[in-house]
Amino acid sequence: IHTSQGLRDRRVRLSIEIARKFFDLQDMLGFDKASNTLEWLFNKSKKAIKELASTKPISSAKSFSNSSSECEEVVSEINEEKSLMAISEEKKLKKAQKEAVSVCDLQAKKESRE
DSSP states (O other): OEETTEEOOOOOOOOHHHHHHHHHHHHHHTOSSHHHHHHHHHHHTHHHHHHHHHHSOTTOHHHHHHHHHHHHHHHHHHHHHHHHHHHHHHHHHHHHHHHHHHHHHHHHHHHHHO
């Protein structure tokens, strides 16, 4: 970003909720840099960004608040999917644990009969 003081990096502060969602997404994607996660988000949002750009002027601060709420919805949906996947994995783990206990019980009963 070019500023009156020359070329500068531009940093963004995120609310705690958005930061959690963002870094959860980054972990899900397996990226180690925030810029990779943002690039992924931009690539996935190209169509929506083009639609927004064709209907609203960029200089409007209001348009950014609308697009950020849309992003929050997308990340929220991703978190819901992650949650459902975690529940599914938890069920699989519990089932495997029960099966392991059953096998151990059978072996113990068999050994006690011998």
